[in-house]
Amino acid sequence: QKEVEQDPGPLSVPEGAIVSLNCTYSNSAFQYFMWYRQYSRKGPELLMYTYSSGNKEDGRFTAQVDKSSKYISLFIRDSQPSDSATYLCATPSGNTPLVFGKGTRLSVIA
Amino acid sequence: DSGVTQTPKHLITATGQRVTLRCSPRSGDLSVYWYQQSLDQGLQFLIQYYNGEERAKGNILERFSAQQFPDLHSELNLSSLELGDSALYFCASSARGLADETQYFGPGTRLLVL
Numbered sequence: 518q519k520e521v522e523q524d525p526g527p528l529s530v531p532e533g534a535i536v537s538l539n540c541t542y543s544n545s546a547f548q549y550f551m552w553y554r555q556y557s558r559k560g561p562e563l564l565m566y567t568y569s570s571g572n573k574e575d576g577r578f579t580a581q582v583d584k585s586s587k588y589i590s591l592f593i594r595d596s597q598p599s600d601s602a603t604y605l606c607a608t609p610s611g612n613t614p615l616v617f618g619k620g621t622r623l624s625v626i627a
Numbered sequence: 628d629s630g631v632t633q634t635p636k637h638l639i640t641a642t643g644q645r646v647t648l649r650c651s652p653r654s655g656d657l658s659v660y661w662y663q664q665s666l667d668q669g670l671q672f673l674i675q676y677y678n679g680e681e682r683a684k685g686n687i688l689e690r691f692s693a694q695q696f697p698d699l700h701s702e703l704n705l706s707s708l709e710l711g712d713s714a715l716y717f718c719a720s721s722a723r724g725l726a727d728e729t730q731y732f733g734p735g736t737r738l739l740v741l
Contacts, residue, residue, distance in 0.1 A: 549727050560629065560717050560732030561670070568727070605670060609726035612683045614660055619669035 520544060520610050523618025532627050536593040540606035540618045543587065550582055552591045553605045555620065561605055565591065596625045630654065631733035633718050639739045645706040648736045650718030652699055656731070658682070658724030659701040661693055664715040664735070676701055677724040708740045 523540045530536055538552075548569055553561035565580040567573045567589075573580045579592040589606055603620040610616040630653035640646055652659050661673040663686075672685035676695035687693075690708075695701040705712060715737055719730040 553732075560631070560719075560734050562629065562732065563729045566729070613672050613685055614675055614683060614724070614726065615672060615730060617670040 520616045521606060521608060521618045523606055523621055525619050525621060527622040527624060529624045529626060530596055532596060532598060532625055534596050534625070536591075536596050536600070536623060536625075538591040538593075538604050538606075538621050538623070540589045541587055542589065542608060544610065545584065545587060547608045547610065549609055550580070550589045551607045551615070552578075552580055553607060553617075555603045555605060557602075564604070596623075598625050598627045600625050629731040629733060631718060631720050631731050633716075633733035633736050635736060636734065637737045637739075639741065640708060641741055642708055642710060644708050644740075645704065646708065646738065648703040648705070648716050648718075648738075650701045650703070650720075650733060652701070652718075652720030653731055656720035656722050657699065658721045658728075659695055659699070660719040660721075660730060661687075661701070661703050662717040662719065662732075664717060665713075670717070673703070675724060682724055705738070710740050713738055713740045 552565040554564045555561040567580045570584045577594045581590040605620040606618040607615045632651045658677045660675045664670045673687040675683040693703045715735045717735045719732045721728040
C-alpha cells in the first residue's frame, strides 16, 4: 500500500463551485500534512499546512485532517479559473522529508 | 517566484550520456532537496543535503549522485541515462531541513532522453 494515495482526476467544475480534494494515508503516526499547488510547467508551492487533526482555514481554502479514518481533505470555496492546477497532498514519513500523493488535476471552467 | 533557481530549464540528450543539473537555494536556506516528477510515479524524493552533508536518501538510483557545495548550491549528476530517466527534476530548499518546515520549490529542469 502506498503511503499517500490520491485520486488523480481530472476534476472539472464550473466557476463558483465548492471543490473537495482528498487523500488517504497509511501510517497513523503521520502528524504533518501539506497541500501543494502546482501550475502547469511550474514547481509546486505550499498552499496549506496542518498539524495533527482538525481544520485550518485560509481565505477560500480549508484543510481538514481526520486521523481516525486517515483522510485529509482540501476544500476550495467559490472556485475561480485561477485555481486550475494540480493539487498534491504530502506528509513527512520517517527519513523521507516529504511523500507526495500523485496529485489531482483540477480545471475550473468560467 | 520561490527564490530557488534551477538551470538549465530544458535538457535534451541521448541514452548513455551524463548530465548535471544545478540548483541555488533561497538566500539563507541551508537544506536542499531533489525530486523527480514523472507521469506514472508522481513527485518522488531523491536526496536531501543540509549544509553540505547528505541528510536523507530516497529513491535515488546508483547512476545518480548529488552534492552540496560550500556556497550551498547543489548539483544532481545523472549518468548512463536511459529513456526512463526523462522527467521533471525539481530542487527545493528549506531553512534547516526539518520535517515541519516549508520546502520552496524551484521551476524545475525538464530532461528528455532520446
